[in-house]
Amino acid sequence: MHDPRVLLDPATDAVRKLSRRGFALDLAYLEKVLSGRNAAIRRGDEARAESKRLSTAVKGATPEERPALVQASRDLKTTVTEADEEHKRHDAELTEFLLGVPNLPADELPDGASDADAELVRTWGEPLTAEGARDHVELGESVGILDLARATKLSGPRFAVLCGRGPALERALSRYFLDVATGQHGYTEFSVPTLVNRETMTGTGQLPKFEQDLFRTGVADRDLFLIPTAEVPLTNLHARETLAAEDLPLAYTAHTPCFRSEAGSYGRDTKGLIRLHEFSKVELVRLVRPEDSRAELELLLGHAETVMQSLGLAYRVVKLAAGDIGFSAEVTYDIEVWLPGQGAYREIASASDFGSFQARRAGIRTKAKDGTRGFAATLNSSGLPIGRTLVALLEQGQQPDGSVRIPEVLVPYCGFDSLVPA
RNA sequence: GGAAGCGUGGCAGAGCGGCCGAAUGCACUCGCCUUGAAAGCGAGCGUCACGAAAGUGACCGGGGGUUCGAAUCCCCCCGCUUCCGCCA
CATH class of the missing domain: 1.10.287.40 (Serine-tRNA synthetase, tRNA binding domain)
Structure with a gap:
């Protein structure tokens, strides 16, 4: 606001x-x-x-x-x-x-309203596509970790069931991401509710305008929403609080399920793990001094990139166009991972600087030693989503013999170094 | 779900319907004292809104009401605590 x-x-x-x-x-x-x-x-x-x-x-x-x-x-x-x-x-x-007024896009953003208008910032790794590269759905089913048909039976389209070594890999990813965030990058981990009230959703900007994107429950005369990202509970932890300016920045992380209605995305990414109603993600949130927010965004982006690099995943970073950033954002970088199966870069993480827009809505205030008061600035980034990372690992890790190589850093977490066709 | 009680400033804790934005203590800030620290002494110390400012107003869990006047009386709601029941 x-x-x-x-x-x-x-x-x-x-x-x-x-x-x-x-x-x-x-x-x-x-x-x-x-x-x-x-x-x-x-x-x-x-x-x-x-x-x-x-x-x-x-x-x-x-x-x-x-x-x-x-x-x-x-x-x-x-x-x-x-x-x-x-x-x-x-x-x-x-x-x-x-x-209802969105945040002001930073002047540095390119013009345009679609991802095609984004500005390429940098590319890391080689976007290699081997002859006959397969997509993650084919690979996942072939190595026996993915069962989409049964997911549809349970819940309908846009859900996934993992099986075989899939759940262990999923668990390895979330633990690895959290360990990097807390151990290397100084984030404090939280376990938060995934069902939040209207006020909380308003604090980060999902409401009142985007109710149709959320899953809502109205049980026992409560009015609660399933979070679309841990950004919502993490950022709102300090809603209606005054933080000592010298305590900033605060860096928080959580691994939570995320729920999105995906209204308006009919027909897009209908198969596989790319676009689900329910997925899980490790999220990074930073509460900072407003004057530091732009520099903090670079730092945050770096945290997400570090994880990508440690997994050996080829990706590029783009700066979204002014008309393409989210309602609450001033600047957004997307990390797009190379997917050989699609022959394209696809969004895997998104790092945004919200300035004081969310802090004003949520009432996250700051007080300096000299008594100066103001609002904090908030930022967040994926760090990273489990499902889409799995997609990238499958597609970039696929070998000519049909197996999938698991990045070294994950082996201590999952206990195996490859997935082989069943 | 049943019963009882409680919600006042960062914390603790006073507060006859007007002199209460609110005593006092602790914490905190600045100063004095001290080789340094502690103790002691002195001063300061809530938030928000409107206003260029002077200033004015609002806020004692939230919302209504009574009254010329409410932290104080009445009603509703919410939260918390304790006991019982139930449950992971």
């Missing part, structure tokens, strides 16, 4: 910035609601101040003057009530409006 004054400040250039992501900001409406709200606050405060003075006067009043004072005070109450109601009404309008 934005500070309305900042949006209205011509120096912010909000209208132009938001137009780059296709959002038309109605500054006149914002101005009208904000000034209406502020005027109502003033009227209410002034009437209340007068009413307080009268109340004090009632005490020392003689019996003769008392009724007049009481009556005057009663009359003022109407003014107060009316002003308060107007204040409330405008406040609700203002909040509703602001909650």
Whole structure:
């Protein structure tokens, strides 16, 4: 959520910035609601101040003057009530409006609205495709770790069952990712709820605009949502708290299931592990000082890249176009892993700088030693998703003999160094 | 699910319907003292909103109500604690 004054400040250039992501900001409406709200606050405060003075006067009043004072005070109450109601009404309008305004894309982002407009940052490893390379579905079934037909029986499309050495590999990946995050990169691990309330979803920006992307439960008159990523509970851990500025940055990680409705992606990635309603992921979240956020994003991206490199996975990093970044983001890098089976780079991780956009919504404040107050900045990145990493391991690790080589770093975790056809 | 009790500032803990944004202690900040530290002494020390500022207003779990006036009285809700039941 934005500070309305900042949006209205011509120096912010909000209208132009938001137009780059296709959002038309109605500054006149914002101005009208904000000034209406502020005027109502003033009227209410002034009437209340007068009413307080009268109340004090009632005490020392003689019996003769008392009724007049009481009556005057009663009359003022109407003014107060009316002003308060107007204040409330405008406040609700203002909040509703602001909650729907996306974050301002950074100027450094390329123009455009699709992944084709992203800017190539760097490439790591060789995008090799052997003759007759197979995709992960074929490979996964061939080496006996994937059973998509039974998953469909259990839950319908966009679910997966892992079997054979698959579950052990999955477990190895999540443990490895967490060990790197906590051991090498200084993240603190949490175990968090995967069912969260509306307020929490609003804090990170999933609500109110993107309810159709979420799985919702309405059991026993509760109103809870399944998290689409651990970003939601991790970032909101400090919602409505004030953090000591000198304690920042905070670096958090968690391995959780993630649930996405994938509304609007009919027909895309319909087979395999690429796009599921339920998958699991290790997520990295950083709460930092706003002035550090851009540098922190590079650091965070580096953490995700380190894991990719240690697995020996060829990938490239792209900076998303202004019209392609998420609602809450200012800058987003995608890490795209090379998939020989598709002959294409596909998104495996996404690292974003949200500036103070989420912190304002969630009320994550900071206080410096000298008493200066402000909002934190938040960032997150996958670190990494289990399913898509498995896809990449299968496709990049496939051997001419039909087996799949497991990266060395994982062997101590899973206990085998290859998958062989059943 | 049943019963009882409790929700006040970072913590602890006072608070006759007006003099309470709120005593006191601890913690914290600055200073004095000290070779240094502790102790001691002095001063300061909540958040938010409106306002250029002076200042004004709001906030004692949340929301309503009574009253000229509510932390204090009434109602509803939420949370927590303890006991019982149930359960992983």
